[in-house]
Amino acid sequence: MKKITSTMVAREAGVAQSTVSLVVNNRPRVSEVTRKRVLDAARRLGYVLEPRSGGVLIGVIITGCRAMNSYLAMTITAVKEEVHRRGFRLEIINSDDIELLNERVVAGAISLSNDPELNERWKELKNIPLVRFVSRGSHADNIYTVYPDCRADLRLIFDYLNRMGHRRIGLFLERTVEQERRFLDRTGELFRELLEADGIAAAERLVSFAGSGTLTERLDRLLQEGITALVVMPGDVALRIQGELARRNLRVPEDLSLLSREYSNVSEFMTPPTTTLLPDYPAMAAHALNLIEMFLQRKQPPGDIACPGRLLIRDSVRDLRNQNFTTG
Structure with missing residues (x-):
């Protein structure tokens, strides 16, 4: 497949190539109207929005009103570490504010939110891939899922x-x-x-x-x-x-x-x-970013991915095998 270049994005958006560079590198000397036109063109063509300074920006969506619990703490940690390992950057976004992604130089997003309306609202965004943890996706709307098996x-x-x-x-x-x-x-x-x-x-x-x-x-x-x-x-x-x-x-x-x-x-x-x-959160994070990268490379993602976990055996389970014990 033909590689998408900034020149092609400029032609699609009807702007100069230098304007594309300004937008991708988050320079302030571009009007909001032009900025959105360039971002829309880049996403339509599948152009990877990567600043010269490096680091594709990945959005991480959480539910703003939800208290930090064990699941959220461990998934955010796993995503943060995988994003850093790949040399990407991360921005946390409230699920109520996902429309802001249209204005960001963001390559894709990972949702840790279980917001039931998120899939429907995602349709309004401009060709941005989303990977949800656990909640159901919608492949027709560029939404995929990784989840514990x-x-x-x-x-x-x-x-x-x-x-x-x-x-x-x-x-x-x-x-x-x-x-x-x-x-x-x-x-x-x-x-x-x-x-x-x-x-x-x-x-x-x-x-x-x-x-x-x-x-x-x-x-x-x-x-x-x-x-x-x-x-x-x-x-x-x-x-x-x-x-x-x-x-x-x-x-x-x-x-x-x-x-x-x-x-x-x-x-x-x-x-x-x-x-x-122990769910395999690191594997889930890696699969999520793989799916986003495949989308950006205009490859067909394989679909939703299940990740098996493992048991950590400690001291809270009693061995009843050699005891005279009857259940109700």
Whole structure:
């Protein structure tokens, strides 16, 4: 395929080549109208917007009103490190302000936001590729997705807990049923399927979604089901669950085994250190930037990409295999 040059962009935009250079290098001596015309032309042609000083600019979209949690902290860290490794630059943008990307010399964006309206609003942007973490994409609108391989990850968790003698396993999620439908990692649905495949009756009662009561009420319902192990996601919530268990004089793992999603620099310092599922955030970041680069090179991206994680075995799961223990 023919290489796209700044001369071709200038011709498309109806400006001088020097004007294209001014826009790409963020020089102030260009009117907003001309600037937008050049950026639109560059994106239509697939011209990589890279300043002379180097460093393609990648936007990272977050939800502005959302507090920093374990998922956001770990994904931002992974994206930041991968962007730096490739010699790119990074700009964090509120999901409410994505239209600003039309005015930036940005090559593409990665969304860590679960904003359900983001895909629809993205259609208004000018041929900018977007890669979403977890939330569903729309290939026709240049939106792709990288996400944890939830089926493989839950299989890891189940196989480990089963090997340790656990059959009555509960799941505590900090997402509603409605939010679950928007994600590619359908954790609650897949967890229930695994329980049913293991012959567990009324498996739906062992999956607790947000919105079905207070944390205390939801935990009580799971405990009443006779669970011997509880999987809690995300890692932030595991801290609260441990506090609730302590108030009931229940010990981890003696009275209830606990497994969660990794919360870096926190999970390993809980009492006891928590066994966790660590999503491969670095791989997700690398795949996201690969997809953006393929788009800029006018190559067809392969589609959405699932990334399996791994277990970090610590001290929060009790071994029931050699004990005289019956489940409810």
